[in-house]
Amino acid sequence: MFSLFSKDKSFGVDVGTQSVKIVELEKDDDQIQLANYAIWSNDVGEVIQEQGENTMSASQISDIIQKMASEADMDMDKVYFALPSFFTFSSVMTVPEMSEEELSETVPLQARKHVPVPIEEVQINWINLGKHARENKLNVLIIAIPNNVVAKYQNIADNLDVDIQGFELDIFSRLRSLNLPAKHTCIVDIGSRSTSVSMVDAEENLRMIRAFDVGGNHITRRLANALEVSMERAELMKIDNGLSGDPGVASVIETVLEKFFRKEVGEMVEEYTDMMNTTIERIELAGGISQMKGLNEFVKQTMGKISSQETIEVQEAKPTQNVEVPDQLSEIFYKEVWQDVSLAIGIALSKYDEV
Ligand SMILES: Nc1ncnc2c1ncn2[C@@H]1O[C@H](COP(=O)(O)OP(=O)(O)OP(=O)(O)O)[C@@H](O)[C@H]1O
Ligand SMILES: [Mg+2]
Structure with missing residues (x-):
């Protein structure tokens, strides 16, 4: 009542x-x-x-x-x-230009080729990303969710x-959950066992999303092995020290993160530039690892080494x-x-x- x-x-x-x-x-x-x-x-x-x-x-x-x-x-x-x-599979596919109605017939059929599991086992969701930057085609983001x-x-x-x-x-x-400015933004959400990287345009439309098997746990395990300490101790060192303070701890963490940002994030940033004909202006760091000491500065430096990304802004995501x-x-x-x-x-x- x-x-x-x-x-x-x-x-x-x-x-x-x-x-x-x-x-x-x-x-x-x-x-x-x-x-x-x-x-x-x-x-x-x-x-x-x-x-x-x-x-x-x-x-x-x-x-x-x-x-x-x-x-x-x-x-x-x-x-x-x-x-x-x-849990999901996503991919950007290109199709000839067509109406929304035609897309709703074509996409589920074409999606088969882009999804690594039998199509009967997933629900297909898709977002029309609009015209390809250079060809007379449409980009369509497909997201498959297992039944x-x-x-x-x-x-x-x-x-x-x-x-x-x-x-x-x-x-x-x-x-x-965020307060994003109107910019082409890459959101890197680093959790304990997985990280998702997403690209949104200046109007916050999702353009790309990918998940990776890397996260805070990998860093802890690397620290435990390299410094010969328990996982519990390594977890504390990761949180207390992060990327500032003891250089022995910081360098182990840097090795994991540098590889990830340079290779995976760098590659997606390049693909985005290619697809959208414009660069990513900003990186927002979210998830538990975004609280790591010294992370913003480190990501800015790492991304700055990628030639097209010298001026990228890096921010911890704000509520x-x-x-x-x-x-x-x-x-x-x-x-x-x-x-x-x-x-x-x-x-x-x-x-x-x-x-
Ligand atoms: N201040 C900090 N400095 C460094 N790492 C931190 C800090 N606070 C939390 N973490 C790390 O963040 C990770 C947890 O992140 P989060 O809570 O986003 O993960 P989750 O939601 O459990 O997992 P996932 O998002 O992978 O499904 C852990 O590895 C934890 O050690
Ligand atoms: Mg999480």
């Missing part, structure tokens, strides 16, 4: 490879507020889910979510899920006895201004929590999109 005191609540759930984050937002008049959040992670330990077989079952994941919600006193009935990009991944999230929701109110690719949640954080939380929130729950905030915000 309608009550004067009822607030319009929204729950966003981000199930990562090694952590789960839940955010509760509420809307009162026109203001959206952070009402509650919960983070569960076991740092260097168990895998929750990743590409491939190494993954917890739906019931194990729902048990974790259930426990988090009850400890944080969140009464969930409907939730929004962000779908990790590492079994969708089924797994449905199982999680069933176990929790909640309805899925929304389910979207994490990059769209990420975009909603959207659309969510009010209560005064008593704001200091610790912006300093320590925001990056961790920003994706969950982004997905929860989708509830208020259509107003």
Whole structure:
């Protein structure tokens, strides 16, 4: 029943490879507020889910979510899920110029060639990227989501006895969680076991997205091996030292990151330039690793060595201004929590999109 005191609540759930984050937002008049959040992670330990077989079952994941919600006193009935990009396959294909109607017939047929699994096992989503920079063709971004991944999230929701109110690719949640300027931007979201790199144009349209099997865990393992310390100790060294301080620690981290930024990010930046006929102006760093000491400067230097990218701006991703954080939380929130729950905030915000 309608009550004067009822607030319009929204729950966003981000199930990562090694952590789960839940955010509760509420809307009162026109203001959206952070009402509650919960983070569960076991740092260097168990895998929750990743590409491939190494993954917890739906019931194990729902048990974790259930426990988090009850400890944080969140009464969930409907939730929004962000779908990790590492579960999806995406690719840009070119087709002759045609109408939107013709595209909707052609794309699913052509997509077969671009998806590395049987087409019956996936749902195909696509975005018309518009005209090719040089040829009389259209670029189409296709994103294939495996049916079994969708089924797994449905199982999680069933176990929790909640309805899925929304389910979207994490990059769209990420975009909603940020305050991007009108520039061609590359978003590098570095988590514990995976990293996604996405390119958006000045109007925030997604143009490219790719997931890589690299993340904070690889850095920790490299440190543990190189310095002959335990994973736990290496994790602390990674966080305390980062890329500044002890050069012995920094150089191990640099080796992993330099290779990744130069090769993978560099290659995508070049492809973007080629496809769009314009360069990437800005890199936004998100995910847990974006909090690493000295990372901004390091990425700027590394990208600066790629000839076309001398003037690229590098920023740690900043939160959207659309969510009010209560005064008593704001200091610790912006300093320590925001990056961790920003994706969950982004997905929860989708509830208020259509107003
Ligand atoms: N201040 C910090 N300095 C360096 N690394 C950090 C810092 N804070 C967190 N990390 C690292 O960030 C990683 C966790 O990132 P995140 O929370 O985005 O991952 P996830 O969501 O569990 O996994 P994924 O996004 O891969 O699915 C861990 O490797 C952690 O050690
Ligand atoms: Mg994550």
